[in-house]
Structures are given as C-alpha cells and as structure tokens.
Amino acid sequence: MYVSPVREPLISGEKSYTKVTEDIYAPMAGKPGKLWFGGLTLALLALAFGLFSIFITVWDGIGTWGLDRTIGWGWGITNFVWWVGIGHAGTFISAILLLFRQKWRTSINRSAEAMTIFAVMCAGLFPLIHMGRLPLGFFIFPYPNTRDVWVNFNSPLLWDVFAISTYLTVSLLFWYMGLIPDIGTIRDRLVPGIKKKIYSFLSFGWTGSARHWARHESMSLILAGLAAPLVLSVHTIVSFDFATSVIPGWHTTIFPPYFVSGAVFSGFAMVLTLMIITRKAINLEDYITKAHLESMNKIIIATGSIVGIAYITELFIAWYSGVVYEQYAFVNRAFGPYWWAYWIMMTCNVITPQLFWIKKIRRSFAATFVISIFVNIGMWFERFVIIVTSLHRDFLPSSWSMYSPTWVEVGIYVGTFGLFFTLFFLFIKFFPVIAIAEVKSVLKTSSEKFIKKGK
Amino acid sequence: MQNRTFVSGYYLDDKDLVEGIKSLQANNIEISDVRTPFPVHGLDVKLNMRRSRLPRAGFIAGAFGAAIGFGFQAWVFTQAWPLNFGGKPYLSVPSFIPVTFELTVLFAAFALVFGFLISSGLGPGAPTIIFDEEVTNDRFQILLEATGGNNEQLENALVEAGAEGVKRHDI
Numbered sequence: 129m130y131v132s133p134v135r136e137p138l139i140s141g142e143k144s145y146t147k148v149t150e151d152i153y154a155p156m157a158g159k160p161g162k163l164w165f166g167g168l169t170l171a172l173l174a175l176a177f178g179l180f181s182i183f184i185t186v187w188d189g190i191g192t193w194g195l196d197r198t199i200g201w202g203w204g205i206t207n208f209v210w211w212v213g214i215g216h217a218g219t220f221i222s223a224i225l226l227l228f229r230q231k232w233r234t235s236i237n238r239s240a241e242a243m244t245i246f247a248v249m250c251a252g253l254f255p256l257i258h259m260g261r262l263p264l265g266f267f268i269f270p271y272p273n274t275r276d277v278w279v280n281f282n283s284p285l286l287w288d289v290f291a292i293s294t295y296l297t298v299s300l301l302f303w304y305m306g307l308i309p310d311i312g313t314i315r316d317r318l319v320p321g322i323k324k325k326i327y328s329f330l331s332f333g334w335t336g337s338a339r340h341w342a343r344h345e346s347m348s349l350i351l352a353g354l355a356a357p358l359v360l361s362v363h364t365i366v367s368f369d370f371a372t373s374v375i376p377g378w379h380t381t382i383f384p385p386y387f388v389s390g391a392v393f394s395g396f397a398m399v400l401t402l403m404i405i406t407r408k409a410i411n412l413e414d415y416i417t418k419a420h421l422e423s424m425n426k427i428i429i430a431t432g433s434i435v436g437i438a439y440i441t442e443l444f445i446a447w448y449s450g451v452v453y454e455q456y457a458f459v460n461r462a463f464g465p466y467w468w469a470y471w472i473m474m475t476c477n478v479i480t481p482q483l484f485w486i487k488k489i490r491r492s493f494a495a496t497f498v499i500s501i502f503v504n505i506g507m508w509f510e511r512f513v514i515i516v517t518s519l520h521r522d523f524l525p526s527s528w529s530m531y532s533p534t535w536v537e538v539g540i541y542v543g544t545f546g547l548f549f550t551l552f553f554l555f556i557k558f559f560p561v562i563a564i565a566e567v568k569s570v571l572k573t574s575s576e577k578f579i580k581k582g583k
Numbered sequence: 584m585q586n587r588t589f590v591s592g593y594y595l596d597d598k599d600l601v602e603g604i605k606s607l608q609a610n611n612i613e614i615s616d617v618r619t620p621f622p623v624h625g626l627d628v629k630l631n632m633r634r635s636r637l638p639r640a641g642f643i644a645g646a647f648g649a650a651i652g653f654g655f656q657a658w659v660f661t662q663a664w665p666l667n668f669g670g671k672p673y674l675s676v677p678s679f680i681p682v683t684f685e686l687t688v689l690f691a692a693f694a695l696v697f698g699f700l701i702s703s704g705l706g707p708g709a710p711t712i713i714f715d716e717e718v719t720n721d722r723f724q725i726l727l728e729a730t731g732g733n734n735e736q737l738e739n740a741l742v743e744a745g746a747e748g749v750k751r752h753d754i
Binding site: 144145146149270276277278280281282284286287290291294297298301302305308309312313315316317328329330332333334335336337338339340341342343344345346347350351354355357358361365368565566568569 | 616617618619620621622623626627630632635637638641645655656659660663664666668671675678679681682684685686688689691692693695696698699700702703704705706707708709710711712713716717718719720721724
C-alpha cells in the first residue's frame with residue numbers, strides 16, 4: 129500500500145502482529161508493581177473519604193456545604209461540569225476521529241474512552257448529591273406516580289438527565305463492543321483456568337469470523353455516526369443549564385459551542401496527563417509516540433483558541449449589548465473579589481496552550497505534561513468563575529455574598545478523584561489499554577517497520 | 584450432536600489469505616468461514632456475504648425512539664397534565680428536541696449493539712468454537728467443512744492454495 133513519505137510512523141520499532149499482542153498483553157500478564165498497589169490504595173482512601181463526605185451531606189443536610197441563598201451552586205456544580213467536560217475526549221476520539229478516518233486514534237481511543245466513562249460516572253454523582261436527598265434521586269425520571277405529575281420536559285436540567293444517561297450508556301456500549309475482540313485475544317493467551325473462563329465469558333465468544341468483523345465494522349461506523357452528534361449534544365445541554373436562565377453572565381447564546389470546545393479541550397488535556405504517565409509506566413512508548421502527542425496537541429490548540437475567542441467575545445458582547453447588568457457581571461469577574469479565579473482561568477486556558485504553536489513544545493512529553501495540567505486547572509476555574517462570580521452579586525446588593533467551600537464539598541471532590549483513579553487502575557490492570565485489533569489493522573500503513581519496507 | 588469435520592488452513596498475511604481464497608474459489612470449494620485477527624477489508628465481497636441489515640435496524644429503532652420521545656412529551660404536556668409555563672404554548676416543539684434526540688440515539692444504539700450480537704450469535708459466555716487460538720493473535724484462518732469424508736481432498740486444496748499450516752478438526 130502506498131504511504132506518503134510525509135506521514136510519520138505511528139508505531140515505532142520492529143512490530144509484527146504477534147509483537148503487538150505481546151506488548152499490550154505484557155502489563156496484564158505480570159504481577160502488578162508497588163506503584164500500582166500504592167496508587168490503588170491512595171485512590172481507595174480518597175474514595176472512602178468522598179463516601180464519608182457524601183454520608184455527612186445526606187445525614188446532616190446540604191447545610192454542611194458553603195452554599196447560601198445567593199450562591200446556590202458552588203463546588204458541586206463546578207465539579208459536575210468539569211467532570212462531564214473531561215468525559216468528552218474519549219467519545220470524541222473514537223467517534224469523530226473514526227468518521228474522519230484518523231489512524232492515530234487507534235493507540236489512544238481505548239484508554240480515552242475508559243476515562244470518558246469513569247469521568248461521566250463521577251460527574252453524574254454531583255447532581256444527585258446536590259439534591260441532598262439521594263434516596264429520592266429517582267424523582268428525576270418520568271415514571272407514573274401517585275402525584276399524577278410528570279417531570280418538566282421544558283427544563284434543561286431534565287434534558288441533562290437524558291443527555292448524561294444516554295451518553296454514559298452509549299459510550300459504555302461503544303467501548304465494550306470495541307473491547308470484545310481484544311478480550312478474545314487475551315482469552316486465547318491465557319492457560320486454561322478460572323481466569324480464562326472469566327475472559328471467555330467477557331469476550332462474548334468472539335471468534336474473529338469475517339462475518340462478525342463485517343457486522344462489527346458496520347455497527348461501529350453507525351454508532352460513531354450517532355455518537356458524534358451525541359458528544360456535541362451533551363455539553364450543549366449542560367451549557368443550556370446556564371444559558372437559558374436569566375442571570376447576567378450566563379444568559380448568552382455563545383454558550384453551546386463555547387462549552388463543547390472547552391469540554392474537548394479539557395478532555396484531551398486529561399487524556400494527555402494520564403497517558404503520558406501510563407505509557408511510561410507500562411512500556412507503551414512505541415505505541416503512543418510523538419506523532420500522537422502532536423496530533424492531540426493540535427486539537428488542544430484548536431479548541432483552546434476557540435475557548436479564548438469565546439472569552440473575548442463575551443466581553444465584547446457585554447459592552448456592545450449596552451446592558452448594565454451584563455457589563456457589571458464581566459467587570460466584576462475580572463476585577464471583583466474573585467479576580468484571581470478569572471486570571472488563573474485566562475492564563476491557563478488562553479495563554480499557556482498557545483505555546484503549542486512551537487513545534488518543539490508540542491512534541492515534548494515533559495512540556496505537554498505540564499501544560500496539560502495547567503489546562504485541567506484552568507478549565508476547573510472556568511466553571512468556578514462562570515458559576516460563582518455570576519451568582520455572588522445578584523440584583524439586590526443586600527443579598528450579595530461570598531462563597532468558600534467547606535471540607536465536605538472538598539471531600540466529595542477528592543472522592544470523585546478516588547473513584548476515577550480506582551476504576552482507572554483496575555482498567556489498566558485487567559483490560560488491554562490499547563485497542564489491539566485496531567492497531568494491527570493500521571500496522572501496514574502506519575508502522576515504522578512497514579513504512580521503511582515500502583521505501 | 585452430529586459429528587462434523589472441519590479442515591483449516593492458516594496464513595500469516597492478509598494478502599496471502601486473499602490469494603488463498605481466490606485459489607480455493609477457482610477450484611469451486613465452498614469456504615465455510617474465514618477468521619482473522621482484525622477486519623480485512625474486501626472479504627465481504629469475496630465471500631459473497633449478504634449486506635448487513637444492521638443499518639436498517641438502527642434506523643428503524645432510531646425512528647421509533649424519536650417517535651416515543653416526542654410523542655410522550657407531547658402527550659404529557661397537552662393531554663396528561665398541561666402546565667402553563669409563562670404563557671408559552673403547551674406543545675412547545677423546540678424544547679422537546681433535546682430529549683427526542685437523546686432517545687433517538689439511545690434506541691438506535693441499543694438496536695445496533697443487540698442486533699450485532701444476536702445476528703452473530705455472540706453474547707456473554709456464547710458457546711462458540713475456537714479452532715485455533717492464534718487467530719486472535721496473528722493467523723488468518725480459512726475453515727472448510729468436510730462432507731462425505733472429502734477432508735483429505737480439502738487439505739490438499741488448502742496446501743495448494745498456499746496455506747502455511749493445515750489441520751483437521753473433528754467436533
């Protein structure tokens with residue numbers, strides 16, 4: 129097959145099909161190291177602390193949080209939006225990049241999708257906890273009840289229920305269907321025993337039959353076609369939570385595209401942060417290369433710049449609208465009591481990612497690692513700025529207020545990190561981190577070995 | 584269960600596999616299955632596979648999801664419990680779109696995934712037969728079913744078709 133010499137190999141080293149299987153199976157085959165046990169323990173401790181904080185919230189009530197009548201949304205919703213945003217990279221990579229036939233997605237889609245699922249699980253917790261009465265969480269679903277009323281289908285908060293649960297379900301289906309051929313590969317590497325039985329069960333009886341592959345490909349393509357608008361719809365609907373309410377700073381039509389690109393931006397940053405560590409920890413340097421890094425960083429520049437333009441557009445429109453409340457909201461953001469949050473957001477989201485215009489930086493693992501953490505922090509502050517600074521000075525100066533989280537709110541946030549990392553550590557131990565079959569299918573066009581042979 | 588005999592031959596490259604299939608088909612030998620470690624494009628045409636009906640299943644389920652989603656919301660707000668939201672119309676179509684869209688995607692996705700599993704006979708713990716465990720690693724396998732004890736003839740045909748290794752399986 130002809131491969132343009134401009135194309136950089138995506139898989140380095142002399143890789144045969146067997147070598148690919150062995151390399152990706154290796155971290156699952158060995159006994160996990162101290163690092164893995166240490167990490168898992170830490171994650172479980174954080175999770176336990178989070179569960180305790182949730183218990184306190186439910187037992188003592190929402191009064192244990194730092195919220196008041198002016199600031200009704202604080203860390204809880206900030207963290208919800210932040211986690212949902214992070215959950216946008218995986219399905220973006222596997223769905224939209226599949227439709228665009230981007231071969232570099234094959235090395236990262238599996239782990240990115242796993243992160244998506246875990247992040248959405250963390251996100252979904254917050255609105256539930258925020259209700260304060262967890263056992264009544266089912267009230268959000270439209271079910272026939274003795275009160276004879278239905279949920280409010282005109283409310284974006286309800287659309288969110290549908291969007292997030294559909295997103296989680298579809299992502300999970302998409303991810304697992306992609307996994308079954310690879311679980312089959314793992315099953316066939318194991319010696320007969322209980323472990324083989326478990327993987328055999330989980331592999332759904334995968335045989336690799338050409339008929340199954342043909343259907344699998346047809347299914348994946350249409351699922352990708354459905355998941356692509358789904359990814360965009362989720363953060364659009366999250367942005368409606370704000371944009372449809374009449375609060376200066378929230379009530380803007382720019383929100384949907386601005387939130388979606390922000391979500392992809394933060395999702396890619398989180399995938400980069402974790403994959404840079406994971407590739408080193410489990411020796412996948414040949415599969416996640418500088419070429420992948422560069423492609424991902426290009427998406428970070430694109431989405432980061434859209435976010436930057438959105439910030440500036442908001443300022444311009446606030447001035448241009450002539451609405452004093454809107455103007456005040458933005459002046460207050462930048463120079464009010466929460467000025468520090470605004471400028472952290474601006475620096476981390478608008479300025480640092482621009483460094484990726486320099487080729488050396490966007491191809492450096494160390495620099496990308498640092499900048500990706502900046503983006504994660506910046507995107508958290510973006511949500512904090514939007515939520516807290518828009519609320520804390522409302523229409524009546526007598527009810528102006530300041531907000532700071534209590535340990536309970538911080539504890540729940542720490543707990544979601546615990547949940548995310550617990551699942552992530554289990555995932556890298558028990559499932560193939562890279563889509564084995566998909567990497568094999570691009571080996572002939574994208575690996576160093578075959579590109580050299582072609583020349 | 585009736586005893587069946589299969590003959591399998593494997594290749595180590597997808598190009599050789601395609602050549603092997605061509606050679607077998609030239610000899611009018613019916614191929615019962617081809618198993619590969621990753622999707623090899625073009626096999627569906629070579630093996631005269633029927634076009635998958637999954638897209639149609641997905642479309643029908645999606646349309647059904649859209650109808651349920653929209654219909655239910657419309658019923659709730661015009662028939663079951665009409666609520667006045669600031670004088671806006673009861674049948675406020677734009678605000679029904681998000682939920683309608685989500686249900687369309689949800690229904691279609693379920694139909695696609697379950698359609699795929701059911702039509703392929705796959706599922707948790709499905710009792711499929713794996714003839715060669717290296718298929719999920721690096722072997723491209725052709726399976727032929729022997730009828731009336733013609734297995735030796737088939738084995739020879741596979742060797743002739745360039746298979747790296749030929750094996751007989753009695754099940």
